[in-house]
Amino acid sequence: MNVLIVLAHPETRSFNAALMKTAVARLESAGHAVAVSDLYAEGFDPVERASHYVDIDDGVFKLLDAQRDHAKRQTLPEEVARELDRLEWADLVIFQFPLWWHAQPAILKGWFDRVMVYGGRYSSRMRYDNGYFKGKRALLSVTAGSPRQAFQPFGRAGDMAAWLWPIHASLYYVGFEVLAPQVSYGVQGGGIEYQKQEALEAHLADCKRHWVERLGHLESEDPIPFAGWQDWDEAGVLRETAPLRWRLG
Amino acid sequence: MNVLIVLAHPETRSFNAALMKTAVARLESAGHAVAVSDLYAEGFDPVERASHYVDIDDGVFKLLDAQRDHAKRQTLPEEVARELDRLEWADLVIFQFPLWWHAQPAILKGWFDRVMVYGGRYSSRMRYDNGYFKGKRALLSVTAGSPRQAFQPFGRAGDMAAWLWPIHASLYYVGFEVLAPQVSYGVQGGGIEYQKQEALEAHLADCKRHWVERLGHLESEDPIPFAGWQDWDEAGVLRETAPLRWRLG
Numbered sequence: 001m002n003v004l005i006v007l008a009h010p011e012t013r014s015f016n017a018a019l020m021k022t023a024v025a026r027l028e029s030a031g032h033a034v035a036v037s038d039l040y041a042e043g044f045d046p047v048e049r050a051s052h053y054v055d056i057d058d059g060v061f062k063l064l065d066a067q068r069d070h071a072k073r074q075t076l077p078e079e080v081a082r083e084l085d086r087l088e089w090a091d092l093v094i095f096q097f098p099l100w101w102h103a104q105p106a107i108l109k110g111w112f113d114r115v116m117v118y119g120g121r122y123s124s125r126m127r128y129d130n131g132y133f134k135g136k137r138a139l140l141s142v143t144a145g146s147p148r149q150a151f152q153p154f155g156r157a158g159d160m161a162a163w164l165w166p167i168h169a170s171l172y173y174v175g176f177e178v179l180a181p182q183v184s185y186g187v188q189g190g191g192i193e194y195q196k197q198e199a200l201e202a203h204l205a206d207c208k209r210h211w212v213e214r215l216g217h218l219e220s221e222d223p224i225p226f227a228g229w230q231d232w233d234e235a236g237v238l239r240e241t242a243p244l245r246w247r248l249g
Numbered sequence: 250m251n252v253l254i255v256l257a258h259p260e261t262r263s264f265n266a267a268l269m270k271t272a273v274a275r276l277e278s279a280g281h282a283v284a285v286s287d288l289y290a291e292g293f294d295p296v297e298r299a300s301h302y303v304d305i306d307d308g309v310f311k312l313l314d315a316q317r318d319h320a321k322r323q324t325l326p327e328e329v330a331r332e333l334d335r336l337e338w339a340d341l342v343i344f345q346f347p348l349w350w351h352a353q354p355a356i357l358k359g360w361f362d363r364v365m366v367y368g369g370r371y372s373s374r375m376r377y378d379n380g381y382f383k384g385k386r387a388l389l390s391v392t393a394g395s396p397r398q399a400f401q402p403f404g405r406a407g408d409m410a411a412w413l414w415p416i417h418a419s420l421y422y423v424g425f426e427v428l429a430p431q432v433s434y435g436v437q438g439g440g441i442e443y444q445k446q447e448a449l450e451a452h453l454a455d456c457k458r459h460w461v462e463r464l465g466h467l468e469s470e471d472p473i474p475f476a477g478w479q480d481w482d483e484a485g486v487l488r489e490t491a492p493l494r495w496r497l498g
């Protein structure tokens with residue numbers, strides 16, 4: 001496989017960077033080719049705006065028009081085109097990031113805003129199980145500060161599946177098969193008093209071990225099931241005949 | 250009331266900007282004071298990183314430590330301090346933004362990453378119903394491209410409540426009472442063929458009318474109910490004795 005890892009963390013010596021390096025080593029040793037989009041190191045600008053586009057009308061900035069027209073003319077912003085080339089190459093995309101404010105860091109949110117271009121990578125018909133990236137797989141590898149039990153459905157930190165659902169849905173929207181997330185809980189590398197350096201390193205070793213083990217059999221995993229075009233009526237609402245599992249959520 | 254509107258849209262002639270202006274006019278005519286944080290116009294940088302901080306150690310960038318220490322010494326980055334001053338002043342905060350990739354635009358996601366500083370605005374005990382901003386209210390005013398029915402729980406575009414849940418949870422985390430969102434559906438200002446300018450303007454007039462009507466009685470609205478400290482046990486999991494509604498959520 002060709003594997004792209006999209007890393008979103010500002011510190012090269014972070015827990016997240018360590019998990020990225022672990023994945024690179026493990027995947028390469030198994031014969032896969034690996035590329036890394038290090039969004040912080042590459043200075044990725046996550047803010048979508050008119051100034052990224054050449055030859056834009058003086059009129060109202062219409063975001064979707066700008067994306068569609070520049071995708072068509074192959075004049076997309078350089079860093080967007082670079083990310084799209086990497087996605088074209090990849091069979092599997094791993095997103096490595098810390099959960100900040102119940103979501104991905106802004107630099108990675110903007111990667112979706114800018115790279116998943118309208119017209120080029122999705123349209124009203126080219127979505128979901130008819131999405132552009134059909135046949136490719138994606139996986140979120142996430143670190144979170146609170147312990148696992150706090151992220152249970154009835155936990156104080158909120159259901160982890162709910163926090164990742166918008167990102168999972170975005171990936172499925174453009175056609176990816178989405179594998180179950182790899183979540184490393186209880187990562188408090190921010191220097192909080194009650195997790196000392198030694199404990200943090202032991203915890204990292206533990207998380208690495210789980211990650212390495214899983215990376216060995218990603219290819220045989222079943223993706224998260226999503227409803228698809230055959231399940232929706234013309235108004236975009238689930239049909240009565242759709243499998244019961246979509247109603248049980 | 251003092252009302253802060255945080256606007257996240259790149260185009261000053263957008264549907265979102267129009268809804269912001271409508272709110273300013275309506276609120277001021279009712280005698281409230283209104284301030285606007287126009288994140289695009291002010292060039293807000295949503296990417297949290299070491300270079301925003303002065304006098305930082307040469308060592309590993311520990312995000313939470315940096316936020317806590319600079320909040321304590323009152324040396325937070327200028328644009329963060331400015332946003333915090335505005336929040337201090339406000340009784341109600343309205344976030345006006347388009348739903349991009351099942352979430353807020355990156356520039357607004359990064360507003361949370363950078364402005365909600367650890368130590369200064371939250372800590373392990375200063376959270377939820379013991380949050381810093383207790384007594385203040387917040388409301389999301391969101392535009393979305395697909396029609397209302399597609400955003401139902403069984404709709405193709407996904408349950409709108411699920412997309413807004415991470416943001417609502419973040420606001421509650423720092424103590425805000427969160428009012429029900431104001432969602433303007435079917436907003437396709439991107440120049441998509443099947444919604445012409447005339448139809449768009451009629452739709453805007455309609456959305457403005459609903460918004461103006463609601464702005465007149467925000468003060469008497471009940472906030473969205475959330476579980477609180479008394480509902481969780483020491484491990485951070487919902488107690489058996491917690492109100493049944495938290496389990497039916």
